[in-house]
Amino acid sequence: MLPTNQPPPRRTQPQPLPRRGLNPVLCCIIALVLLGLLVGLAVLITYLTLRPKRLVYTVEAASVQDFAIANDDHISAKFNYVIKSYNPEKHVTVRYHSMHISTAHHNQSVAHKVISPFKQRPKNETRIQTQLVSHNVALSKFNAKDLRGEKSKGTIEMEVFVTARVSYKTWIFRSRRRTLKAACRPIMINVTSGSLDGFQRVLCRTRL
Ligand SMILES: *[C@@H]1O[C@H](CO)[C@@H](O)[C@H](O)[C@H]1NC(C)=O
Numbered sequence: 001m002l003p004t005n006q007p008p009p010r011r012t013q014p015q016p017l018p019r020r021g022l023n024p025v026l027c028c029i030i031a032l033v034l035l036g037l038l039v040g041l042a043v044l045i046t047y048l049t050l051r052p053k054r055l056v057y058t059v060e061a062a063s064v065q066d067f068a069i070a071n072d073d074h075i076s077a078k079f080n081y082v083i084k085s086y087n088p089e090k091h092v093t094v095r096y097h098s099m100h101i102s103t104a105h106h107n108q109s110v111a112h113k114v115i116s117p118f119k120q121r122p123k124n125e126t127r128i129q130t131q132l133v134s135h136n137v138a139l140s141k142f143n144a145k146d147l148r149g150e151k152s153k154g155t156i157e158m159e160v161f162v163t164a165r166v167s168y169k170t171w172i173f174r175s176r177r178r179t180l181k182a183a184c185r186p187i188m189i190n191v192t193s194g195s196l197d198g199f200q201r202v203l204c205r206t207r208l
Pocket residue numbers: 106107
């Protein structure tokens with residue numbers, strides 16, 4: 001026998017049926033396509049605004065002190081360079097995360113130095129004044145002979161290489177880090193006086 005005071009079964013409201021035509025799978029696909037378009041647009045804007053002009057590098061001054069090549073073909077010298085870096089962009093700030101400068105004779109590096117990180121605002125010109133010291137560095141037989149010959153004539157021919165990790169920033173977009181390379185040659189240095197007499201500024205070839 002049924003209990004008499006059982007409450008009547010509660011009437012459940014009929015669940016509203018999902019509206020036809022709004023297929024969740026379709027929704028997802030449309031959302032993904034829209035998202036893809038937005039990401040594509042962002043990448044395009046980033047590419048257009050961050051496509052870098054060449055940074056301009058020049059060697060403005062170069063001199064050498066205590067230049068000597070020992071009988072065993074080892075070089076000792078102090079190379080002084082003033083390198084100018086120019087950012088020609090109007091809206092792009094360049095951040096140098098690291099910079100490495102080396103000097104070489106016929107591609108044989110004889111001294112190098114690491115420069116601390118810095119930031120270069122639009123249209124900024126930064127002068128990097130640095131001394132690279134060779135302390136008893138072994139030279140190839142050919143280069144030792146060649147440098148002795150150049151020294152006796154009063155002018156040595158060197159090269160300066162700059163390697164840097166840089167990123168660009170414009171508005172809110174920042175580029176990934178890229179490697180900048182600048183090669184400056186020939187750097188003709190008056191070895192008789194340590195002065196800047198006769199020095200011609202050198203425009204470097206840059207690659208990013
Ligand atoms: C130095 O290296 C560059 C590039 O690798 C080359 O073009 C050039 O001829 C080399 N110079 C000398 C003197 O070996």
